[in-house]
Amino acid sequence: MKKLLSCIMLTFGASQLFAGGFQLNVQSARSLGLGGANTGFSWGTESVFFNPGGMCNLKGHNFTFGGSYIMPLVSLQTPSTDNINQTSPNSTPIHFYYGGEIIENLYAGLSINNQFGSSSSFDDDWEGRFIVQNISLKTFTFQPTVAYKIHDYISIGAGFMYTTGNFAIEKAVPVGSTEFDYGKAKLSGKGTTYGFNVGIFSTLLDNDHYRITFGASYRSGQTLSLKSGQAEFSDIPVSLQGTFPTSTAFTGELKLPSVITTGISAQYKINDKNKLTLVYDFNYTGWSSYDTLAFDFDNTDTPDSKTTKAWKNTPTHRFGLEYALNDMFFFRLGGYYDITPIQDGFVSPELPDQTQFVPTFGFGMMIKDHVGFDIAWIHQDAERESDLTDAGFTAKYHRVADVITFSATIKF
Amino acid sequence: MKNSHYLFIATIIAGSVSCRKTEFAEVERTNGEADFTHYIAVGNSLTQGYQDGGVFEEGQENSYPAIIARQMNLVQNDMDDFEQPMLNANGSGYMHLEYINGEIEVISPGDTLGTPTEEDASWADWGTSMKSIKYNNLGISGITLMQCVALNDEEMIVNNGILGGFSLQIPPFIDYEVPGNPFARFMDFGGNPHMLIGGTPIQYIDHIRNSEATFFTSWLGDNDVLGYATSGGIPTEIDGTLLGLGVIQYGNLSDPVAFRQKYDSVLTAFSSIGAQGVCATIPDVTVIPYFNTFTVAGIKEDYGYADVWIEEGDGNGGVVQTRVATDEDLILLTASDDIEAGAGSSETNPLTNGRVLDKNEVIACQNRTIEFNNAIKASAASFGYPVVDMYDFLDRIKPGIMLEGIGISPEYIGGGAFSLDGVHLNPRGYAIAANEFIKVINEHYGSNIPLAQIGSYRGVIFP
Numbered sequence: 001m002k003k004l005l006s007c008i009m010l011t012f013g014a015s016q017l018f019a020g021g022f023q024l025n026v027q028s029a030r031s032l033g034l035g036g037a038n039t040g041f042s043w044g045t046e047s048v049f050f051n052p053g054g055m056c057n058l059k060g061h062n063f064t065f066g067g068s069y070i071m072p073l074v075s076l077q078t079p080s081t082d083n084i085n086q087t088s089p090n091s092t093p094i095h096f097y098y099g100g101e102i103i104e105n106l107y108a109g110l111s112i113n114n115q116f117g118s119s120s121s122f123d124d125d126w127e128g129r130f131i132v133q134n135i136s137l138k139t140f141t142f143q144p145t146v147a148y149k150i151h152d153y154i155s156i157g158a159g160f161m162y163t164t165g166n167f168a169i170e171k172a173v174p175v176g177s178t179e180f181d182y183g184k185a186k187l188s189g190k191g192t193t194y195g196f197n198v199g200i201f202s203t204l205l206d207n208d209h210y211r212i213t214f215g216a217s218y219r220s221g222q223t224l225s226l227k228s229g230q231a232e233f234s235d236i237p238v239s240l241q242g243t244f245p246t247s248t249a250f251t252g253e254l255k256l257p258s259v260i261t262t263g264i265s266a267q268y269k270i271n272d273k274n275k276l277t278l279v280y281d282f283n284y285t286g287w288s289s290y291d292t293l294a295f296d297f298d299n300t301d302t303p304d305s306k307t308t309k310a311w312k313n314t315p316t317h318r319f320g321l322e323y324a325l326n327d328m329f330f331f332r333l334g335g336y337y338d339i340t341p342i343q344d345g346f347v348s349p350e351l352p353d354q355t356q357f358v359p360t361f362g363f364g365m366m367i368k369d370h371v372g373f374d375i376a377w378i379h380q381d382a383e384r385e386s387d388l389t390d391a392g393f394t395a396k397y398h399r400v401a402d403v404i405t406f407s408a409t410i411k412f
Numbered sequence: 413m414k415n416s417h418y419l420f421i422a423t424i425i426a427g428s429v430s431c432r433k434t435e436f437a438e439v440e441r442t443n444g445e446a447d448f449t450h451y452i453a454v455g456n457s458l459t460q461g462y463q464d465g466g467v468f469e470e471g472q473e474n475s476y477p478a479i480i481a482r483q484m485n486l487v488q489n490d491m492d493d494f495e496q497p498m499l500n501a502n503g504s505g506y507m508h509l510e511y512i513n514g515e516i517e518v519i520s521p522g523d524t525l526g527t528p529t530e531e532d533a534s535w536a537d538w539g540t541s542m543k544s545i546k547y548n549n550l551g552i553s554g555i556t557l558m559q560c561v562a563l564n565d566e567e568m569i570v571n572n573g574i575l576g577g578f579s580l581q582i583p584p585f586i587d588y589e590v591p592g593n594p595f596a597r598f599m600d601f602g603g604n605p606h607m608l609i610g611g612t613p614i615q616y617i618d619h620i621r622n623s624e625a626t627f628f629t630s631w632l633g634d635n636d637v638l639g640y641a642t643s644g645g646i647p648t649e650i651d652g653t654l655l656g657l658g659v660i661q662y663g664n665l666s667d668p669v670a671f672r673q674k675y676d677s678v679l680t681a682f683s684s685i686g687a688q689g690v691c692a693t694i695p696d697v698t699v700i701p702y703f704n705t706f707t708v709a710g711i712k713e714d715y716g717y718a719d720v721w722i723e724e725g726d727g728n729g730g731v732v733q734t735r736v737a738t739d740e741d742l743i744l745l746t747a748s749d750d751i752e753a754g755a756g757s758s759e760t761n762p763l764t765n766g767r768v769l770d771k772n773e774v775i776a777c778q779n780r781t782i783e784f785n786n787a788i789k790a791s792a793a794s795f796g797y798p799v800v801d802m803y804d805f806l807d808r809i810k811p812g813i814m815l816e817g818i819g820i821s822p823e824y825i826g827g828g829a830f831s832l833d834g835v836h837l838n839p840r841g842y843a844i845a846a847n848e849f850i851k852v853i854n855e856h857y858g859s860n861i862p863l864a865q866i867g868s869y870r871g872v873i874f875p
Contacts (some may be wrong), residue, residue, distance in 0.1 A: 075434035079863040083436045127865050130817030174818040174828065174867070177874050182867075237874035239511040392815035398434040 033362015034320025035334030040263025052157025066407030189229025444858030453477030459551025468503030539597025
């Protein structure tokens, strides 16, 4: 037989791009030691990010900068392979905050941090290579902020978020030739987006023994438009290079979720220098905005790709206990209970997210009220067995991640 | 004291390291209740590893029984080697794709276009020295269940003529050189008392009885529908008058009553030697690419016909009428050249009976498939053997599914699992089929044979 009628269409589901709550909740060592809570109290510069309304208790000019070292380990077991390890690199998100009083009752701040990110790698020829080989997302958010103290008991703040994002994914394409067992696809793109961050902070009670404060903040969702992404295909059979060209542009959108948080803190002043504080935050993250992920390729023959994510809005509970010794040493213990947005059937190998309770530990010291150091450590350990129905992939996952976060603060 | 101090530190370090361990322990592999010591596969072309219109070395290495055996070995490494009657290199010759003038072309052996993959020089003599070897893979391309065991003398002669080394094509009916079925030449079918050479026939079922199987897979029965379907509903006729047999017709839809009887015979043969095993149902042949690549709507669109004209058969080789085709009529993949030459464009130039499986023939095939599958299920149940529902499986992949991130559908070439002949699977398709068997074996016999990775078996090779 000769001429073929059927034009060859192959599915290119650039499937699950970023799974697993790719929000990085490691924005301050102080906060992380307390389970990541930081909305209902206002002791530090990081309020610029956590709750702009909470900046108004800062005195002088305050700078905080720091970073985290995230060490993930992920292993998979599939019906055909006993053990597959991710080869993911460790990552180092950073944070920088400034806050200070400009004129009476008016405060200005700046926050620069990596709020979203995830990066996963596997051996190129691993079993799930047609789903993902390497993937990375990194966002930088710059947020100039103002806050106004209405009176001693209530203050409000608002910030403008400008976010840049970079992402790349590499995966195998299931077309073989005599030369290559499969083709390769690499998509990379960057984009920018805007949003806002507003918060309100209130001191409900402040006397010689007790201080109770309350805060609420809302960070808007952001749509990261990848306007001129580059898709590169290689090791493609000659006859299919019209479908999978060496290079073509694509557009896509990545939706970063909104986060609404309410928090409360209760402090017991043992004496002038020693305090015990209990904090609690409730986050509600609007992951459902992340309903689909679509890529449209400029090249007409390249099949566009659409993936249903069907994520759910999810709550996170964060709480912590801090003991301040002599206003100089701070011992922190906390934890958070994080409910995964990813339903069964949508769990992807690059970040097998799982509902889990994570304990957190932290320590801080403050030298003469001018220089401070904080360090926190968290240890995540979760297993999950689920399939990724869209890709026909089932695995049992075991993920352990240790995060060490360090922040330094200078006040003058 | 000091030692205990170090021990304490070592314990702390060990403890913190173990917290960082995510690796899964190796799964304890077990054959469960099953004994895979001597695994025998019976079946037809699918079992022999036929693909791309031929049997050849690479295809045989990736036959589904070879894949199952490879995986079985991981739970029972003392099992016997899985021996197959191997062909050299290109074997009987096969189809491949070439990219010519911006078109993907299918190049078959003997084509004038491109560089065909012709049969290997050793193909002509293949099998002659193999007849005394007891292979594990007893798959024979083209074999029907009807040919596995004869219910009477006439059937015995016909089966022997078709499978054995003697052609019934007359004249000359004593032609030792032309086998009835070239793919059966590795097996000894004895003699034929009606031929000059005489002798006692050996049947396929005798080979099952002597197979020493401890475990078997049986995927017989496809050709009891498929042969009829791929010929467009035209049976084959042999003139057996010189043998006193009159005109012998085969390639019809097999009789369901005889089908059940013969399936029972096959399972009796296995159970009598104490073999465990698993049976598979037969897929709806009308789902395969061979019948769905040229559609009536597609031909109209691509060739600008107002209507597509076909000959409607009577299901027995005759033509009832010439009429306009509907979407319920299936055009065969082999109609390609005829369509190129304008067939089907008018009432005076219709697609011939043998190029079309018309509506009535489609329904006949589908109904008969269901009857056969009911027979397979009932027969297997009566012997306590589990069933792999391949009918159901093909039905599930019909709209297209994803496996390991790879799109799989019954589409020709693009679908990823069928080979270029549009009927048989490619290595990736066979790995998928092997996994369906493995799942049922594991479930029924309490083994945990790991599934084959379908991504590591090739799909279509594009030029």
